[in-house]
Amino acid sequence: MAEDWQNGGFGLYVHWPYCEAKCPYCDFNSHVARWIDHDRWTSAYKAEIARVRDEIGPRLLNSIYIGGGTPSLMQPETVATVIEAATTAWTPANDIEITLEANPGSVERARFAAFAEAGVNRVSMGIQALNDPDLHKLGRIHGRDDALRAFDIARDVFDRVSFDLIYARQDQSKAAWEDELSEALSMAVDHLSLYQLTIESGTAFGDRHARGGLKGLPDEDLSADMFEATQATCAAHGFPAYEVSNHAKPGAESRHNGIYWRYGDYAGIGPGAHGRITRDGTRYATVEPKSPAKWLDAASSGRSMRSTDALTMQEQADEMMLMGMRLYSGVSVSRFASLSPDPLELTKVRGLVDDGLLILDKDRIAATPAGMQVLNHILRRLLAR
Amino acid sequence: MTELTHIRNFSIVAHIDHGKSTLADRLIQDTNTVADRDMKEQLLDSMDIERERGITIKANTVRLDYTADNGEHYVLNLIDTPGHVDFAYEVSRSMRAVEGSLLVVDSTQGVEAQTLANVYQAIDADHEIVPVLNKIDLPASDVDRVAEQIEDVIGIDASGAIQVSAKTGVGIHEVLESIVHHLPAPTGNPDAPLKAMLVDSWYDAYLGVIVLVRIMDGHLKKGDRIKFLSNGTTHHVDRIGVFRPAMQNIDVLGPGEIGFLTASIKQVRDTRVGDTITHEKKGTEDALPGFKPAQPVVFCGLFPVDSAEFEDLRDAIEKLALNDASFSYEMETSAALGFGFRCGFLGLLHLEVIRDRIEREYNIDLITTAPSVIYHIYMKDGEMIELHNPADMPDLSKVDHLEEPRIKATILVPDDYLGDVLKLCQDRRGIQLDLTYAGSRAMVVYDLPLNEVVFDFYDRLKSVTKGYASFDYQMTGYREDNLVKMQVLVNDEPVDALSTMVHRDRAEMRGRAMCEKLKDLIPRHMFKIPIQAAIGGKVIARETLSALRKDVTAKCYGGDATRKRKLLDKQKAGKKKMRQFGKVDIPQEAFISALKMDS
Ligand SMILES: Nc1nc2c(ncn2[C@@H]2O[C@H](COP(=O)(O)OP(=O)(O)OP(=O)(O)O)[C@@H](O)[C@H]2O)c(=O)[nH]1
Ligand SMILES: C[S@@+](CC[C@H](N)C(=O)[O-])C[C@H]1O[C@@H](n2cnc3c(N)ncnc32)[C@H](O)[C@@H]1O
Ligand code: SF4
Ligand SMILES: [Mg+2]
Numbered sequence: 001m002a003e004d005w006q007n008g009g010f011g012l013y014v015h016w017p018y019c020e021a022k023c024p025y026c027d028f029n030s031h032v033a034r035w036i037d038h039d040r041w042t043s044a045y046k047a048e049i050a051r052v053r054d055e056i057g058p059r060l061l062n063s064i065y066i067g068g069g070t071p072s073l074m075q076p077e078t079v080a081t082v083i084e085a086a087t088t089a090w091t092p093a094n095d096i097e098i099t100l101e102a103n104p105g106s107v108e109r110a111r112f113a114a115f116a117e118a119g120v121n122r123v124s125m126g127i128q129a130l131n132d133p134d135l136h137k138l139g140r141i142h143g144r145d146d147a148l149r150a151f152d153i154a155r156d157v158f159d160r161v162s163f164d165l166i167y168a169r170q171d172q173s174k175a176a177w178e179d180e181l182s183e184a185l186s187m188a189v190d191h192l193s194l195y196q197l198t199i200e201s202g203t204a205f206g207d208r209h210a211r212g213g214l215k216g217l218p219d220e221d222l223s224a225d226m227f228e229a230t231q232a233t234c235a236a237h238g239f240p241a242y243e244v245s246n247h248a249k250p251g252a253e254s255r256h257n258g259i260y261w262r263y264g265d266y267a268g269i270g271p272g273a274h275g276r277i278t279r280d281g282t283r284y285a286t287v288e289p290k291s292p293a294k295w296l297d298a299a300s301s302g303r304s305m306r307s308t309d310a311l312t313m314q315e316q317a318d319e320m321m322l323m324g325m326r327l328y329s330g331v332s333v334s335r336f337a338s339l340s341p342d343p344l345e346l347t348k349v350r351g352l353v354d355d356g357l358l359i360l361d362k363d364r365i366a367a368t369p370a371g372m373q374v375l376n377h378i379l380r381r382l383l384a385r
Numbered sequence: 386m387t388e389l390t391h392i393r394n395f396s397i398v399a400h401i402d403h404g405k406s407t408l409a410d411r412l413i414q415d416t417n418t419v420a421d422r423d424m425k426e427q428l429l430d431s432m433d434i435e436r437e438r439g440i441t442i443k444a445n446t447v448r449l450d451y452t453a454d455n456g457e458h459y460v461l462n463l464i465d466t467p468g469h470v471d472f473a474y475e476v477s478r479s480m481r482a483v484e485g486s487l488l489v490v491d492s493t494q495g496v497e498a499q500t501l502a503n504v505y506q507a508i509d510a511d512h513e514i515v516p517v518l519n520k521i522d523l524p525a526s527d528v529d530r531v532a533e534q535i536e537d538v539i540g541i542d543a544s545g546a547i548q549v550s551a552k553t554g555v556g557i558h559e560v561l562e563s564i565v566h567h568l569p570a571p572t573g574n575p576d577a578p579l580k581a582m583l584v585d586s587w588y589d590a591y592l593g594v595i596v597l598v599r600i601m602d603g604h605l606k607k608g609d610r611i612k613f614l615s616n617g618t619t620h621h622v623d624r625i626g627v628f629r630p631a632m633q634n635i636d637v638l639g640p641g642e643i644g645f646l647t648a649s650i651k652q653v654r655d656t657r658v659g660d661t662i663t664h665e666k667k668g669t670e671d672a673l674p675g676f677k678p679a680q681p682v683v684f685c686g687l688f689p690v691d692s693a694e695f696e697d698l699r700d701a702i703e704k705l706a707l708n709d710a711s712f713s714y715e716m717e718t719s720a721a722l723g724f725g726f727r728c729g730f731l732g733l734l735h736l737e738v739i740r741d742r743i744e745r746e747y748n749i750d751l752i753t754t755a756p757s758v759i760y761h762i763y764m765k766d767g768e769m770i771e772l773h774n775p776a777d778m779p780d781l782s783k784v785d786h787l788e789e790p791r792i793k794a795t796i797l798v799p800d801d802y803l804g805d806v807l808k809l810c811q812d813r814r815g816i817q818l819d820l821t822y823a824g825s826r827a828m829v830v831y832d833l834p835l836n837e838v839v840f841d842f843y844d845r846l847k848s849v850t851k852g853y854a855s856f857d858y859q860m861t862g863y864r865e866d867n868l869v870k871m872q873v874l875v876n877d878e879p880v881d882a883l884s885t886m887v888h889r890d891r892a893e894m895r896g897r898a899m900c901e902k903l904k905d906l907i908p909r910h911m912f913k914i915p916i917q918a919a920i921g922g923k924v925i926a927r928e929t930l931s932a933l934r935k936d937v938t939a940k941c942y943g944g945d946a947t948r949k950r951k952l953l954d955k956q957k958a959g960k961k962k963m964r965q966f967g968k969v970d971i972p973q974e975a976f977i978s979a980l981k982m983d984s
Binding site: 263 | 943945
């Protein structure tokens with residue numbers, strides 16, 4: 001019998017934890033460092049890949065994703081070593097996707113060419129906004145012109161380019177966002193990630209918000225309207241949403257993120273990276289130590305500090321549902337049943353269908369566009385025990 | 386046994402936090418009653434909740450041996466009392482067992498509301514009073530001003546006031562000497578039949594009920610057969626002793642002495658504070674005047690969040706009530722909250738303390754409903770009903786009129802905040818009785834409905850005066866007013882646990898405020914929820930909670946599926962803290978928070 005992870009495939013995530021500046025809204029594991037020992041990171045990644053390979057054995061490798069932080073600050077040699085090590089350790093699929101996250105501030109043509117040379121075939125660029133005042137309010141260190149220039153270079157060098165925007169910003173009207181979105185769609189190559197600004201605790205924005213600052217954020221109604229408008233406009237321009245915040249031309253969806261959402265297996269390397277790995281029929285959740293210095297020390301000395309927990313069948317079923325329902329294609333009811341000790345309650349599913357939030361099509365359940373707006377509610381209902 | 390002339394019995398009284406328990410520490414230490422290594426701050430505050438909140442809740446007795454400067458050996462019985470108004474009853478009964486009081490006044494603060502209340506009680510009990518000005522180690526200490534206040538505001542002589550720092554120990558020796566020389570020795574007849582006052586009693590897991598007694602006449606010995614005059618029950622005394630402050634057994638207690646007895650008594654309920662204890666044979670017939678029992682004045686419903694824990698709650702409440710006669714309870718059923726108890730308390734702090742103890746010591750999550758007072762309902766047929774719970778309000782067509790309890794509130798406040806305090810009292814339907822000045826501080830006396838005070842008055846007072854006001858109250862009696870029951874309907878269904886009694890003239894305002902509050906407290910649902918306040922079927926205020934439109938996590942956080950699972954678990958746990966009512970989930974804190982007024 002096939003193992004469950006094969007529904008999603010296998011990928012490798014590599015985390016690069018450094019940025020030029022910390023953005024005030026960002027709660028990712030990213031840090032500003034005065035000096036980085038690139039050689040040491042390079043050998044540490046290489047050693048970790050070898051070690052994970054020893055643990056999990058041969059696999060077909062569907063994707064590599066180098067995320068951050070700001071991986072475009074990595075030295076091309078480091079990226080080359082990582083890709084080389086991973087594609088030696090596992091058999092690369094013919095259509096392997098190798099993505100690198102980039103910030104507009106750190107783009108030079110020669111560097112990008114070197115990344116391509118190393119094997120990167122897709123770039124995801126954090127543009128965040130297309131006007132200077134908003135970029136400034138978001139605390140970004142690049143301006144509109146930098147972003148456009150960097151994007152042009154990326155488009156020249158790579159076939160597949162995606163970029164991120166953050167919307168539902170302070171004092172942003174729906175009309176202004178729609179204009180900006182039209183421009184974004186006219187630039188877009190094959191993929192776009194459009195995230196509504198989330199205020200996270202533990203960030204500079206989180207603190208300001210808690211103290212009553214950061215006025216002018218949209219209320220629930222406005223952000224719901226903006227979300228609806230975004231979905232409609234993108235669909236009309238040939239970039240339908242395939243996930244809550246992700247849009248692509250059909251066929252150009254992110255394969256790497258698809259592994260997460262389809263709940264495949266993935267190895268996570270680098271500080272704070274998460275993995276899901278099936279071994280001898282058991283699926284394990286892995287997390288690396290979060291601190292870059294601790295991770296680097298551990299990885300360099302060969303004593304891993306990763307925590308590894310076996311997941312129960314119920315936990316796997318829940319995770320499969322939590323990740324999978326983010327996709328408009330939804331999840332398979334029988335797959336859920338094969339994992340979960342308790343199958344989905346049909347009356348609950350019917351109720352959500354009647355409310356117009358869910359589609360039930362043979363073996364598949366999926367959120368409707370209205371349902372996607374209240375996905376957490378759907379998931380609470382479906383997974384309530 | 387000690388000669389009467391060499392006994393001194395006294396209580397330490399003061400406004401909350403003026404340093405009674407700390408002064409008791411120094412007296413205990415200076416008389417070597419407890420070894421230095423066993424000392425800790427506020428030694429007598431032994432309950433967890435006392436230590437945690439840094440306040441005294443229960444009065445405590447200690448016996449000290451003191452050799453005075455004149456070379457004589459004295460026995461001093463000290464009773465440390467609570468300062469908070471809710472526990473004023475502890476103070477008043479303690480005072481009945483002693484002949485004098487140390488009146489502690491924080492010399493950085495001056496005379497406060499409970500200072501006054503306690504002094505008047507001490508005067509009523511015919512006490513000698515020794516004023517003690519505390520905290521003179523602090524830079525803000527102003528002993529001259531405070532001594533003047535004591536003379537002006539209270540009207541007692543402060544020339545003999547002792548200046549101390551209970552913290553550093555300065556002046557403690559003078560306090561001990563003053564106790565010996567200024568407080569009277571007790572009186573009593575050693576040859577008369579036993580007559581002892583039952584001052585207090587509590588339950589001890591090992592020894593059963595422990596009874597605190599003050600011997601008036603005669604002697605009490607281990608092995609005696611005693612009788613409680615109130616109910617005629619008899620008991621065999623199996624132990625007598627004194628508190629140092631640990632229990633120490635002794636053989637005999639004589640006139641003027643304070644100590645404890647145990648007599649295989651199972652329940653605190655079998656003893657009555659203020660009762661007279663005598664010998665079964667050849668006892669006295671002549672009972673002491675007794676105490677007025679402590680009456681609960683604030684009522685609220687306590688319901689388990691998890692209805693399966695009802696029996697555990699019953700068990701917890703019964704156990705707590707064993708030890709606290711001032712706490713009452715009866716079973717209550719609510720359509721919204723299921724089975725629970727309607728409980729009576731001495732005040733809001735008492736309520737909080739009991740609730741905390743149930744949650745902590747018995748590990749039961751509680752829903753607390755809005756506190757209410759006892760209304761007197763006069764029916765057309767002449768009958769009078771005591772209403773403890775607005776949900777039980779009888780059919781209006783049968784009601785002639787309603788009366789509510791009133792209080793006399795005394796508030797001391799710096800001049801700068803007087804205006805805010807007057808406004809607050811006026812907003813709460815107060816009638817001003819008096820307004821006088823002592824230096825830059827005003828003393829205002831108001832007649833207020835208890836109902837307007839029990840809930841959040843004290844919080845509001847603290848907030849409008851930045852903590853500079855002090856407050857004390859006494860119940861005065863009942864008065865008729867135009868009171869109505871206001872119901873709250875959520876999604877068109879009445880939620881009985883949110884019913885309150887309000888004054889007709891304020892009903893619209895209160896109704897609007899409650900609906901607005903609930904709109905913020907109840908999370909959005911997938912459908913629109915009307916929230917209404919109504920009086921007898923007529924809607925007087927309304928808000929609509931619009932349907933949930935957006936609840937989705939925008940970012941994906943890569944492969945961190947654990948984070949998503951934890952979020953789901955958190956949401957599920959949050960839902961457990963809600964009560965489902967019809968199709969609507971109401972968070973447990975809504976039942977209290979909805980009633981808090983912002984002005
Ligand atoms: N600096 C200084 N602090 C003192 C002195 N006496 C008491 N305190 C502090 O004042 C606070 C209140 O002291 P307590 O002894 O608990 O007061 P209390 O009157 O027993 O309080 P309740 O029992 O709650 O009414 C504590 O933080 C003490 O440490 C003093 O002489 N000097
Ligand atoms: C891991 S970040 C890294 C991308 C890259 N370092 C950059 O900032 O350009 C991935 C994306 O998450 C989005 N993001 C980060 N924090 C966010 C927040 N608080 N609210 C919404 N989106 C956020 C941004 O669009 C960002 O590009
Ligand atoms: S948003 Fe991107 S650039 Fe900014 S701190 Fe986060 S990871 Fe770094
Ligand atoms: Mg105290």
